[in-house]
Amino acid sequence: MGRAPCxxxxxxxxxxxxxxxxQILISYINKNGHGxxxxxxxxxxxxxxxxxxxxxxxxxxxxxxxxxxxxxxEEDNIINLHEILGNRWSAIAAKLPGRTDNxxxxxxxxxxKKRLKDYQPPQSFKRHSKKINQINNCxxxxxxxxxxxxxxxVMTTNSSSxxxxxxxxxxxxxxxxxxxxxxxxxxxxxxxxxxxELSTENNFNFVTTMDGEEFQSLDIFNSTTIMEDDIDMDxxxxxxxxxxxxxELPEL
DNA sequence: AACGTGGCCAACCGCTCCACC
DNA sequence: AGGTGGAGCGGTTGGCCACGT
Numbered sequence: 248m249g250r251a252p253c254x255x256x257x258x259x260x261x262x263x264x265x266x267x268x269x270q271i272l273i274s275y276i277n278k279n280g281h282g283x284x285x286x287x288x289x290x291x292x293x294x295x296x297x298x299x300x301x302x303x304x305x306x307x308x309x310x311x312x313x314x315x316x317x318x319x320x321e322e323d324n325i326i327n328l329h330e331i332l333g334n335r336w337s338a339i340a341a342k343l344p345g346r347t348d349n350x351x352x353x354x355x356x357x358x359x360k361k362r363l364k365d366y367q368p369p370q371s372f373k374r375h376s377k378k379i380n381q382i383n384n385c386x387x388x389x390x391x392x393x394x395x396x397x398x399x400x401v402m403t404t405n406s407s408s409x410x411x412x413x414x415x416x417x418x419x420x421x422x423x424x425x426x427x428x429x430x431x432x433x434x435x436x437x438x439x440x441x442x443x444e445l446s447t448e449n450n451f452n453f454v455t456t457m458d459g460e461e462f463q464s465l466d467i468f469n470s471t472t473i474m475e476d477d478i479d480m481d482x483x484x485x486x487x488x489x490x491x492x493x494x495e496l497p498e499l
Numbered sequence: 500a501a502c503g504t505g506g507c508c509a510a511c512c513g514c515t516c517c518a519c520c
Numbered sequence: 521a522g523g524t525g526g527a528g529c530g531g532t533t534g535g536c537c538a539c540g541t
Contacts, residue, residue, distance in 0.1 A: 353508055
């Protein structure tokens with residue numbers, strides 16, 4: 248069974264915070280910081296448990312929090328990150344500055360889940376399957392030279408390419424740190440590109456070769472979305488953990 | 500105007516993780 | 521190595537509000 252409650256709840260206030268309590272908490276933390284959440288309410292003179300104070304600060308009062316509606320870009324990022332990370336709301340929040348895990352969780356349950364459900368992928372998808380389990384090597388090459396025409400890149404609907412697969416070497420995947428205008432590299436996808444084989448989980452991903460002529464789909468996308476304009480190692484690490492098929496991780 | 504219903508979101512609860520002893 | 525306690529996480533709840541009938 249779980250541990251005992253963190254405080255004697257009978258004497259402590261629960262429910263919505265009022266303005267006065269907010270002010271007490273803000274001024275206490277501004278003055279003293281929050282070393283020990285458990286001890287904080289007593290020291291600050293609040294009839295709340297430490298957990299409640301921490302939650303109020305982290306989710307509402309902290310100056311780092313960005314208020315207001317989520318932008319389309321933020322929503323897209325949440326969708327993509329959720330596809331990679333699942334319900335790890337705090338990990339998703341860490342990628343969205345100013346947004347809290349609670350906020351993201353709420354918007355996921357109220358808006359984004361519905362949005363994904365409503366989305367129908369195009370009907371036909373021509374795929375030349377290249378199984379991810381054929382890829383045995385992984386190389387992280389952030390400063391590698393320009394992408395050659397033999398390589399296949401991966402993108403999402405709203406971001407630049409970050410991953411490049413060398414199609415001339417069956418068992419190698421090269422990850423490059425690229426910042427580029429994706430429209431420069433990727434041909435437009437028309438209806439003939441898609442087939443019925445595409446599962447709904449794949450609907451934010453597609454792959455083209457660099458010359459834009461021959462499209463390829465990789466089964467990697469059954470569980471993975473690659474995204475973000477600015478790649479970072481933490482993100483890459485999560486990506487590789489998620490795609491357990493890789494036998495090697497990039498050097499960190 | 501009154502009532503019912505559903506959406507939204509702040510807050511709570513139970514649990515795990517992890518540092519420390 | 522095992523116990524303890526604080527911090528943090530994810531699921532869930534409850535109350536407010538907008539909208540429809």
